[in-house]
Amino acid sequence: MSQSLTQTRYTISEVEARTGLTQHTLRWYERIGLMPHVDRSHSGQRRFTDKDLGWLAFVGKLRATGMSVADMVRYAELVREGEHTVDERRALLEHTRREVRARLAELTDALGVLDRKIEMYAMNTNTGKAQS
Amino acid sequence: MSQSLTQTRYTISEVEARTGLTQHTLRWYERIGLMPHVDRSHSGQRRFTDKDLGWLAFVGKLRATGMSVADMVRYAELVREGEHTVDERRALLEHTRREVRARLAELTDALGVLDRKIEMYAMNTNTGKAQS
DNA sequence: TACTTGCTTGGAGTGCACTCCAGGGTTTTA
DNA sequence: TAAAACCCTGGAGTGCACTCCAAGCAAGTA
Numbered sequence: 001m002s003q004s005l006t007q008t009r010y011t012i013s014e015v016e017a018r019t020g021l022t023q024h025t026l027r028w029y030e031r032i033g034l035m036p037h038v039d040r041s042h043s044g045q046r047r048f049t050d051k052d053l054g055w056l057a058f059v060g061k062l063r064a065t066g067m068s069v070a071d072m073v074r075y076a077e078l079v080r081e082g083e084h085t086v087d088e089r090r091a092l093l094e095h096t097r098r099e100v101r102a103r104l105a106e107l108t109d110a111l112g113v114l115d116r117k118i119e120m121y122a123m124n125t126n127t128g129k130a131q132s
Numbered sequence: 133m134s135q136s137l138t139q140t141r142y143t144i145s146e147v148e149a150r151t152g153l154t155q156h157t158l159r160w161y162e163r164i165g166l167m168p169h170v171d172r173s174h175s176g177q178r179r180f181t182d183k184d185l186g187w188l189a190f191v192g193k194l195r196a197t198g199m200s201v202a203d204m205v206r207y208a209e210l211v212r213e214g215e216h217t218v219d220e221r222r223a224l225l226e227h228t229r230r231e232v233r234a235r236l237a238e239l240t241d242a243l244g245v246l247d248r249k250i251e252m253y254a255m256n257t258n259t260g261k262a263q264s
Numbered sequence: 265t266a267c268t269t270g271c272t273t274g275g276a277g278t279g280c281a282c283t284c285c286a287g288g289g290t291t292t293t294a
Numbered sequence: 295t296a297a298a299a300c301c302c303t304g305g306a307g308t309g310c311a312c313t314c315c316a317a318g319c320a321a322g323t324a
Contacts, residue, residue, distance in 0.1 A: 043319080044320090065243070070310090093250050100242065107198075107235060107239070109193075109196070145300070163304095
């Protein structure tokens, strides 16, 4: 079960470069409980691990689904609480999935409207017919 | 070119019921220039037409694309300015379309991550194996 | 050692898209 | 006609997700 003793540790600016999240946002994520507690150097500076980077990548995907920060924090809390929360975690993710599917349908529909409108403008350019 | 003389006119609460937009939002849309000027009764109350409803439906589609209110206002201004703005209108819509396509790709990717995570939780429920 | 750059904190500020309020006039119903 | 319901305006307030600030400590370089 033992890990490599030379585990890579990243400063906050390295994590900023790798994730695209600002230092402000990274500190804020930790403050609101969206990060598992991050290691510190002897002087108190954050030292992120590859595991932290993995978590941030997953959080990025959750953000991309449109999940609210409050729900992401709830999910992070459940992870910290341990194995007995897997049912609630799955329920949260399934709820998010339903919302993503609805959003995809809505977005696809709106894309169709956009396509038709753009097509009308293209015709308009050729014929000079009026429209809004 | 003449229209029916008995054109249906809707009060703000009727439009609220039909569109799902609140009265506050409808007034705000008008204030910021997102509506063509709405008719008024002799006493100054708004009287929306079917054309207004059509515009609101289109605006709803633009909202669904994720277009900002500022860009929707810009689009509404261009419509008011007349036919010579069709190129800029089309450019605005094409820009929005590119963003919608990017968002669809991002959302589809995030959905895949969600699917895999949920599947892992389903397995976990059966096997008792640990994970985050 | 001096200087520059980087990191720390709690708290304040920002931009967006609404959302609501106060105070008053209008329209409909009993 | 009186009460209830509806609508008006300018401006203030809200919730979200950051984003920035001040003041100070720490680390790396000439």
